[in-house]
Amino acid sequence: MHKSSRRIAAVLTVGVAAAVLAGCSSVGGNKGSTVTVEQRAATTPVDPGPYQRSGSLYVFSVGGGQTVCGIGLDQNSGQMGNLTCHVPPGTGIGDAGAIDVDGDGVHAAGWNRWTGAPDLPVGKSLTVGTATCEVYAPGSVKCANHGGWVDVTPTKTTTSAGGGETTQVPSTATQNGAPMEHYTDGTTPVAPGTMCGAATGRTLVQVVSGSISCTDAIDLIDGYLAAPADPMGGNAKMMVYRGWRCSAPTAVAAREMGFGAKCEKDGTVVITPAG
Structure with a gap:
């Protein structure tokens, strides 16, 4: 090959390489580009004020209400930083509709879903106490608290207990069978979601997560109150x-948080419905 031919070939090669790099790095790119680079938008903090429902609760939504998260009082420390996210249906967590990230770690939960929460826009972050949530893409939010986190998108929910391993959230809804709406009091552990006491006229107590019998759950709540x-x-x-951490918020806070009294220990949570 003549020197002039080699120079032409070299110029063509450099030109093609430059065109490919330009196509990969441009947002939207050329139609012929086959390389997609996923980047998360940097987030900027917002004033928590517009998301405050009471002195002990901040609530926001993502994706027009597909995901709703609340940051409330952490019973371990008495400070703000207890985080709950209600996730979109069918995102891989079974029957558990919410995820708690608190001092006990990351676990499935069954609180009532908040309504009417304002949207936290894409590219914004909200910090209250120990919890921070960032909306990094449309319908997608990652919340971190106490070293654990939950990442929710319109199609998937993943979590980490702090060790960096990403896992699907395990559902506890069928550990002991299906939930029973009107369960007669007994000493056999019941499934999360079971409402105890309805059949016998005793205190209504719902088993949110973990393993406990209706008899023990009702005795626990009655004794605490x-x-x-x-x-x-x-x-x-x-x-x-x-040995249980218990609380009974004021009437206004109870309606906002979805329970009248709550006791929890080692991943087992029992509540009374908000009156």
Whole structure:
């Protein structure tokens, strides 16, 4: 090959390479490009004020309400930073409609879903107490709290307990069979979602997660509500009762948070419905 021919070939090769690189790096790119680079938009903090429902609860939605997250009072520390996200249906967590990220780690939950929450826009982040949530794409949000996180998109929910391993959230809804709406009191552990006490006229108690019998759940809540308040527990009657962390928010907060009283220990959570 003559020197002139080699120079022409070299120029053509450089030109093609430059065109390919330009197509890969441009947003939207050339129609002929086959390379897609996924980038998450940088987020900027917003004022939490517009998302505050009460002194102890901040709520926002993502994707027009497909995902709704709330940051409330952390019973472990008495400070703000208890995080719950209600995820889109069919995102791989079975019958559990919500994810808690708190001092006990990352686990499936069954709280009532908040409604009417304002949207947190794409590219914005919200921090309340120990929890931070970032909306990095349309309908997609990642929330971190206490070293754990939950990442929710319109089609998938993944979490990490702090070790960096991404996993699908396990559902606890069928550990002990299907939930029973009107379960007669008994000593056999019941499925999460079961409403205890309805058949016998006793205190209504819902088993949200974990393993406990209706008899034990009702006795626990009844005992806690009858116990003298701890002066350090504030108006939410926060205390450790028989090894359980329990609280009973005020009437306004109870309606917003979806429960009247709550006790939790080692991943087992029981509540009374908000009155």
